[in-house]
Amino acid sequence: MGQPIEIICVGNELLIGMVVNTNSQWLSRRITALGLSVNRITTIGDDVDQIAQALREALKRKPQFVFMTGGLGPTFDDKTLEGTAKALKLPLQTHDKALKLVRQTYRRYEEEGRIEKEVELTPPRMKMAKLPKGAEPLPNPVGTAPGVQLRHEGTTVIALPGVPTEMKAIFDESVMPVLRRVAGNLTFYETSIDVTGVMESEIAPLIDRTMHDSPYVYIKSHPSHTGEGKPRLALHLSTTASDSTTAKNRVGKALMQITELIQTKGGKTRPITEEEVSQA
Amino acid sequence: MGQPIEIICVGNELLIGMVVNTNSQWLSRRITALGLSVNRITTIGDDVDQIAQALREALKRKPQFVFMTGGLGPTFDDKTLEGTAKALKLPLQTHDKALKLVRQTYRRYEEEGRIEKEVELTPPRMKMAKLPKGAEPLPNPVGTAPGVQLRHEGTTVIALPGVPTEMKAIFDESVMPVLRRVAGNLTFYETSIDVTGVMESEIAPLIDRTMHDSPYVYIKSHPSHTGEGKPRLALHLSTTASDSTTAKNRVGKALMQITELIQTKGGKTRPITEEEVSQA
Numbered sequence: 001m002g003q004p005i006e007i008i009c010v011g012n013e014l015l016i017g018m019v020v021n022t023n024s025q026w027l028s029r030r031i032t033a034l035g036l037s038v039n040r041i042t043t044i045g046d047d048v049d050q051i052a053q054a055l056r057e058a059l060k061r062k063p064q065f066v067f068m069t070g071g072l073g074p075t076f077d078d079k080t081l082e083g084t085a086k087a088l089k090l091p092l093q094t095h096d097k098a099l100k101l102v103r104q105t106y107r108r109y110e111e112e113g114r115i116e117k118e119v120e121l122t123p124p125r126m127k128m129a130k131l132p133k134g135a136e137p138l139p140n141p142v143g144t145a146p147g148v149q150l151r152h153e154g155t156t157v158i159a160l161p162g163v164p165t166e167m168k169a170i171f172d173e174s175v176m177p178v179l180r181r182v183a184g185n186l187t188f189y190e191t192s193i194d195v196t197g198v199m200e201s202e203i204a205p206l207i208d209r210t211m212h213d214s215p216y217v218y219i220k221s222h223p224s225h226t227g228e229g230k231p232r233l234a235l236h237l238s239t240t241a242s243d244s245t246t247a248k249n250r251v252g253k254a255l256m257q258i259t260e261l262i263q264t265k266g267g268k269t270r271p272i273t274e275e276e277v278s279q280a
Numbered sequence: 281m282g283q284p285i286e287i288i289c290v291g292n293e294l295l296i297g298m299v300v301n302t303n304s305q306w307l308s309r310r311i312t313a314l315g316l317s318v319n320r321i322t323t324i325g326d327d328v329d330q331i332a333q334a335l336r337e338a339l340k341r342k343p344q345f346v347f348m349t350g351g352l353g354p355t356f357d358d359k360t361l362e363g364t365a366k367a368l369k370l371p372l373q374t375h376d377k378a379l380k381l382v383r384q385t386y387r388r389y390e391e392e393g394r395i396e397k398e399v400e401l402t403p404p405r406m407k408m409a410k411l412p413k414g415a416e417p418l419p420n421p422v423g424t425a426p427g428v429q430l431r432h433e434g435t436t437v438i439a440l441p442g443v444p445t446e447m448k449a450i451f452d453e454s455v456m457p458v459l460r461r462v463a464g465n466l467t468f469y470e471t472s473i474d475v476t477g478v479m480e481s482e483i484a485p486l487i488d489r490t491m492h493d494s495p496y497v498y499i500k501s502h503p504s505h506t507g508e509g510k511p512r513l514a515l516h517l518s519t520t521a522s523d524s525t526t527a528k529n530r531v532g533k534a535l536m537q538i539t540e541l542i543q544t545k546g547g548k549t550r551p552i553t554e555e556e557v558s559q560a
Binding site: 012013014015016017018019020021022024025026027028029030031032037038039040041042043044045046050054057073074075076077109114122123124125128143144163188190199200201202203204205207208211218220221222223230231236238 | 292293294295296297298299300301302304305306307308309310311312317318319320321322323324325326330334337353354355356357389394402403404405408423424443468470479480481482483484485487488491498500501502503510511516518
């Protein structure tokens with residue numbers, strides 16, 4: 001499965017609960033679908049020291065990738081690159097290719113009539129092209145601020161904008177090819193079943209037994225309350241394997257075992273979804 | 281504003297992107313509405329060492345509160361209390377009051393016909409009453425696993441279940457009274473305006489100027505792309521003050537200034553919502 005991956009989300013709007021963090025969920029889903037593993041998500045504010053501290057802490061855990069989201073735009077509180085530079089003790093420098101990308105975008109906006117003014121690279125616009133020394137920009141096909149990629153020892157740090165459409169566009173265009181290479185043929189497979197008539201506390205030992213017999217399958221129970229107060233829960237079974245047949249067979253075997261065990265306790269099961277999220 | 285607050289969310293389902301982390305958003309919103317500040321949210325998996333490490337790291341930053349969500353249930357992968365005990369080098373002990381709460385809940389389930397079997401405290405059920413030494417249970421009015429509260433040096437650690445209805449019920453019943461005392465009369469006030477016709481990069485210096493003149497008001501811009509590709513963004517202004525009149529006046533002054541500045545650049549503004557989230 002390779003080394004783990006960390007995500008750092010930057011933005012006061014997340015810390016005051018103004019916005020739900022759908023970016024980290026989208027990234028985790030994409031990364032997991034390739035068979036790779038996210039092992040920590042950290043959310044911090046628009047503060048250079050907090051960003052630098054969170055990144056330094058993540059790097060100490062030697063992840064293969066750190067994805068950062070948010071804080072790449074032109075405003076004063078877009079501080080991700082400054083925080084990254086501070087964490088890695090690198091100077092911020094105007095990057096020729098990044099500057100070209102930013103200039104091209106404003107020129108396109110002008111041509112498309114989205115802005116009426118002359119293209120001028122004001123300091124806030126220049127700021128988006130100031131990268132930590134050694135970093136490379138990743139083109140932003142739907143917005144202004146480029147993504148940023150840099151290597152630090154064994155880790156690749158990739159900073160993406162916080163605007164979801166921009167984050168997704170850069171990820172799919174520039175990051176997926178890299179992750180696919182790293183993931184090779186790894187496949188993530190999962191399925192969920194709905195269980196009624198048995199309490200979560202009764203299912204706990206059944207899960208233990210099934211996971212003992214299927215050590216590569218991870219089973220997690222999620223209680224869901226029905227209006228009537230009857231016990232109901234969802235069981236989620238998942239695995240990562242080097243090919244999709246192995247992954248499906250593993251999950252299938254565990255699914256049969258846990259279903260039988262639940263029935264012997266008087267419970268009922270019903271499939272919820274079956275979805276292969278491979279190379280999504 | 282007192283010391284900051286941290287949130288630690290425990291659950292593999294969050295790291296694989298199966299679930300959006302609405303718990304941290306709900307908690308952040310509640311805490312912010314009281315005038316208190318969340319300064320970090322950490323999400324980790326169902327793993328004793330990861331939980332212990334994340335909690336130790338949080339405690340080093342000396343927060344006033346650490347809220348943990350998830351991992352309190354009866355299944356093998358509910359490891360929050362074990363991780364907490366490990367972080368603080370405390371033994372896990374069956375807590376009389378917690379055991380009574382768990383037993384009462386199963387007795388009620390039986391009376392309500394939700395479970396048909398005799399009430400018996402199986403090991404998975406007993407597990408929910410095993411707390412780190414010195415901790416106190418917080419009654420769970422809508423589920424089985426009690427919340428858990430303990431003090432460590434200057435920090436209060438509060439663990440809540442991951443099921444949103446249970447987390448919210450325990451928070452509102454047992455945690456809000458404590459937070460209100462800590463917050464005193466602090467009030468959070470915010471407003472948002474919709475801005476069209478000006479690029480984010482042009483607004484950046486206007487925000488700088490306004491925040492310079494209103495140092496207690498925080499202004500953040502959130503670009504939102506319209507279908508037509510015209511520049512559009514939301515500006516969010518917020519402050520925390522010791523009374524609601526001061527908070528409103530501060531935000532009102534900054535709002536007037538930034539609106540005027542945007543109009544001089546040819547932009548248009550429109551209020552989005554105005555909502556006083558005080559003592560919510």
